[in-house]
Amino acid sequence: MIDLSIEYLFRKHYSRLCHFAWQILSDNELIEDIVQDAFMGYWNNKHTIANNDIAIKNFLYTSVRHACYNIIRREKVEQRYHLLNQTETVEELQTIAKIIRAEVMDEIYKIIQTMPNGCQSIFRLGYLEGLTNPQIAEQLNISINTVKTQKQRGLKIIKSKLSPELFSLLTLVFIEG
Template structure:
């Protein structure tokens, strides 16, 4: 660069420093695509702060290299945080009993819902109200405007059908 006025020309700056900044960023990241992105972001940052950076070629060069270095260090820090989080989640998922219990519960509930959907509609509604919503027989009868004996009969019929369709372990969970 020969004069400060040339230093302010974005196209000349880009042509002069882009390859150098990419190489510089690559030394930190080891990733060509990430290095290119960081170098481009440095130019975007410079253009956004052009009025605040001294219009001297050395100051511009220092700004660009500092911006790339800081972006690389931030990217490396972020990567380490992501890796630590992933490792913690992986270890937790394998060893944390609450995660395992949640997975089992989800599977059981899925099986129960699948089996409930195969019941006749009246049985299905009454079983859901009684065992999932926790309503008493009289409450179900009142809400559906049917006799309490009909509720008891439909519950008995629904449970019989569920017992046939579900594994014994899953059937037992329905009452827990």
């Protein structure tokens, strides 16, 4: 049995192990740490490893390979975690936006019910059902100017009865809705 010194083993295998690890990870700083850890692992466990070059080489390569794959696994887990967090954040924001939209729309519906009948129907057709001014005028058999006037009147009523915060959100509701 030959007592292979750690310095001899390091000189003999270090660059090969680094190249081997680089093929898996391509990160020089990590690779150097991994290879050095493999040598430390050998040194701490040398009494359980056969004292020949082949067994030592197998131990070192296996240690490096396992360390590289562990890093890859950890990175994949971290990527999945970040992706899930981003997805949850987007979903939370979408849910909050839906809640806000529902609250604003509820207030608007309540206010619309207080409008005079003509204003109410024109406002509903124009803003809630998406009809154009000419379509509303044709459907209700009124002039386009009457439609415009009643829509403006409806907006003034909503603006006067809706809290300033909700009125600011009104624009967002109709833009995103």
